[in-house]
Amino acid sequence: MITFILALLQSTTPAPRAVVGPELCLLDAASGAPIHGAEVRQHRTTDATPQRAIPDGWHRWPVNCQVVLGDSVSVRRIGYRAAEVSVRETTTGSVRATMQDTLVLALQPLADPRFATALPVQRIVGQRVTGETQPPARMVATATVNDARLSGAGSSTGLLALLPFVNLRSARGETGLSLRGARREQVAITLDGMPLNDPATGLADVSDLPLASLQSATVSLGADPVGAGSGANGGVLALTSGANKLLSLRTGALGQRGAEGAWHGTMPAAVWQASASWRDARNDFGFTNAAGAESARESRINNDERRAALSLGLIGSRAQLSVIGSTGERGMVGAANVRTYDADRSRTDRIALRAQTAIGSTQMVGGARWFGLQYRDPTRREFDSEAFAVATDVEWLGAARTLRWRTGAGFDRLSATGGISQLRRRGFASLGRLWPALASGRAQLDLGVRTDLIEGSGVLPSFSVAAEHRAWGQPNTSSLSLTARAAQAVRVPTLYDLYFSSPQRVFVRPLTPERVLIDASLGARAVAHSSSWQWAVDGALVARDTRDAIIWFPGNFGWSPANVGMERLRGVEGRVQGTHRLLTLSAWTTAYRTELHTGGLTIPTPYVPTMAGGGQLLLRHRGRSASALLRTTGARPFTAGPRNPAFQLPAVSLLDLAVAQQLPWRRSPVLVVFSLENATNTEWQSVRGFPSPGRTWAISFTLQHSPT
């Protein structure tokens, strides 16, 4: 198979793409994520420009990048401040672009109070933007779905695996992630700004999201009270939806089969987009069962999964609507050597709806999420159960000069087998301001405050402050900046926490929100440019103190959560990325010490390794690419007990390889990707007791419509 694929790669070369002008790409200034659905009007401003037919009026861009013919463009999109930029002049702060250039315009999101002024247009070198789109003093990293496909990813989980600083955990078909040494429920996950975390558990399982509906994933490390609100103690994962025209088929080891497609089009007043995906897998991989009396080779049983998802979107001048629904059924495989769950099944359904509209210069956003869970135990019907959770949100946001404000309200509701019914109302208000050009334009300061009012938890104020000083160099050239950031955060107990904090249901044990007293970082960021390379280096010392951490421990009657002691994190984060026209090279590392002090014990946060790191090499040339992704994690404690070598998972390194070739086929080139996951066939466990697959392979064919 590998020989066949390599031969195929060598025998074909895609047709070169005709270049008729510079390409303009629109990005979110806060995250660097691509923006689609914007409206663009092009102008001719100089007589020197060769005469070209420039379309009149506003035209909607279904995708985020498009060739521009004019000398300047006006851009507007719901959710962002409008921008106007010249792409040919050199005297007005814009850039001189050749027809081969790709330009990036970072739009300021209205929802993010950190951006009060326009960011400059930047020129892309190579394949990635390494300019200054990220917010001040924040460690941010973005992976695009296109890169994920080239790296062999076939699901949203594969997309997340590309992100630096992410510690993924997966068991029983669910995937969660940890950022900056936080527990899974301390990471806020959003899709186009809509929170995905289940209010019942605080977790967001992204496994069901179709890759075809996404454009990018961005992680931001550190507490984010102003941007993401309650729950973002460790950081934020922001997913953005995309507008694609593609059909992708995938097959691979362990019975993997998948198909997904996406399409978009324009209507008189809007851009529409739709995507759908289906995949299933047996996942009956072999593993060494060392949990029994003697080690033995076995195959996983009842580990299969079937998932389907559908997403729809509509982007107009004054309104945007998006709907995503998914269903997933999987076998609830037990821990190694445990056979009592061999027949158990679980089905998860999710529907999320989000709408936003412009009201004058402000935006109104509404969203609703519904989660359904069914557990079936064919051998013990007494254990069958169901649970349903609903969360709704309404937000109003706007700007006044350099100030940004945002306010909203919503509620969470949970109902479950056994007559359980819980309801919680909540509201918030936030204010932010950015001073972008202090100290003669060399420094910027960002302040934000937010207050949450949550039923049962009271008023919860928090703040963030970030400062960045350019010690050397100029923007968009080689430079060295020093960064400092401090923030607070709160995470209110989930509905699960509240229910189980009082298992006897008689005397409700109070459970207060856990509060990040301080999440601080002190770092440096260096950017270096040459004619063919662009380098970016980030490093930071970080510290976080969390009071009243909500931890589950066995109590006098089953496990229950409690506010336990003070949790402290101290650590270092670092990343280096080099970009060339032909390759991208990146590496990252973290070193954390996370400790909970309670009852005379010092307990490391489970599953947070002391050391972790990774790197990726992506080579591209004339429609061909090769990718190598390395993830290394140190020993991970897996219990809420003192550090003990007997209760920690060993260090592990995983290597994923992929080769890709774009084959010409009319106007829709076919991207063929062959990938090896865990190429070294390392036996490892993501969660203790739940073995992960060894080496697996997959091949995918993606037919992507090319507009030119």
Next chain:
Amino acid sequence: MGDLIYTATLPNMMPQVAFRRSFFRYTRAAIGAVVGVSLVACGDDGIVTPIPQAPLGILVLDGFIQPGLTFLGDTGTASTKLAFGPSTEFDAGGFTLERDTVLATSSRSAGDLLYITDLTSNSVRRIQLPARSNPGRARLFRGSNGQAQIAVALRDSSVIALVNVAGAAAPTITRIANAGQCPTDMFQYDNATWVVDANASCRTNYALLGNVRLIRIPNTGTTRDTIQLPALRSSGASAIIINDVAYITAGGDANFSVSPFVLNVSGAVARVDLRGRRVLSTQSMPTGTYGASMKRGLDGFLYVSIFQDLANFRSRVVKMRPEDLSFVGGTVNPWLPLTDATGAAVSCGSGQADALGRVHCIQNGTGSVTSLLVFTPTGTEVRRVRAGQGGVDMAIRGRS
């Protein structure tokens, strides 16, 4: 034996599957730690050292978080830990200490394993029991050839497994079939195996099917005897044997699927004349209490750990005379008035007295940090020492 030992229908309402399964497993195990079984069969039956001596040491079973045994001396604060494995491989709520051997089992939720710990070599051996058999209590038996074997009650199989372990050779398992609806304990007496049958639907939700029973299965012949124990109801039941008398303990019955929880029947202890195969007497635990986990103290008394109620689940220790099951010690309440140095009441479980009459028990605090507490014979706390984390049971090693 963590999986079986509770007596009521737990709330079937957990909306998140992973939590739900963990909740059931750990709840059963946690309750089992305190409620379901008596855990000690120390040394030779009926022998009490003429001159009381301090114990050889104390063992605390850490059932959760980092399962294993924590060893403590009779004095001082030093402790050592012998790890068993993660919670996915060990979930016992109690253990059996017989001479230098500790026996414990993992339920069906943790792989159906038998753990044998040799205290002389500080080593652990794991034996795989049949899948989904849901082991309960394990005890040392004497085989027909005089060699020791280990009997394990397999709750979901209605079987008593007899495990022969000789050196490092592969173990062999023989079975006594049809050993009740849900066998939870067993012992040997008079050329027969006696099975404590919880008479509950242990394969599913542990709902009670009737009263606890004692089933006599002779080593030869086919005639079996069943002794009904009318006041005993629980999905966890166990036995202590003193000479010709068996003391059968059951934790009671409660409905945990409603809010607030409803107590149906409190725990109870029955005295059974094994020679005459009849119930001599029965003693219910104090009104309103739930659970009953019995140990035989090295001072000769019986110690039963209970929950004071279903609201706060405060652990209490009841002291009983074996000859008539009467309560000893309590004046205001039937349970022992255990207090700290200031006179404040202290709550703790898994109580057992040493030969000097000093009550030992364990208490879990913040973060499930476990403390071993020792009280004078009059009930005043004289020792408090950290003893691991997630403690569910303890036993005192006596001098033989």
